[in-house]
Amino acid sequence: MSDIRRFTVSLSGDLLDRFDQQIAGEGYDNRSKAVADLIRSALVDQQWQQGEEVAAAIILVYDHHHTGLGSRLTAIQHDYHHAIICSQHVHLDHDNCLEIIAVRGKPASIQELYGRLRGTKGVKYGALAPAATGQGLD
Ligand code: NI
Known part of the structure; x- marks a missing residue:
């Protein structure tokens, strides 16, 4: 944040009104942060598309009573130990x-890991939340 520059953007009034309404609903209190976040989001999409180093969260929901499921999920995670930073297990109910x-x-490695976990029989729900390492987003 050392080099802050200002620039002017020209938009239709309707588009600007909709933008202001949307960002207010999302909790932004100024346009600069909202515009910067849109740019960062586009840059992160590009990082994923171009195969750069990225970060993500994989979310799984499963029934632990399903035979062998826990050990299968653990075995898959061991195959990708180099990519896994940490994991958290929550017992939602019985x-x-x-x-x-x-x-x-x-990205290819993360998507492959996610696909293997999500595709394991007994996994009820899976989601991949793409994120970034934070590099190149200042
Ligand atoms: Ni559990």
């Missing part, structure tokens, strides 16, 4: 587990 796995690495 049957269901929520697992949140923080990962870092190349």
Whole structure:
């Protein structure tokens, strides 16, 4: 944040009104932060598309009673130990587990890991929340 520059953007009044309404609903109190976040979001999309180092969260919900499921998920995670930063296991109720796995690495590797976990029989829900390492986003 050492080099702050100002620039002028020309938009239709309707578009600006909709933008202001949207960002207010999202909790922004100024346009600069909202515009910067849109730019960062586009840059992170590009990092994923170009195969740069990225970070992400993998979210899984499964029934731990499903035979062998826990050990299969653990075995898959060991295959990608280089990419996994940490994981958190939450016992949602008597049957269901929520697992949140923080990962870092190349997008293809992260997507492959996610695909293997999500595709394991007995996993009820999976989501991949793409994120970034933070590099190049200042
Ligand atoms: Ni559990």
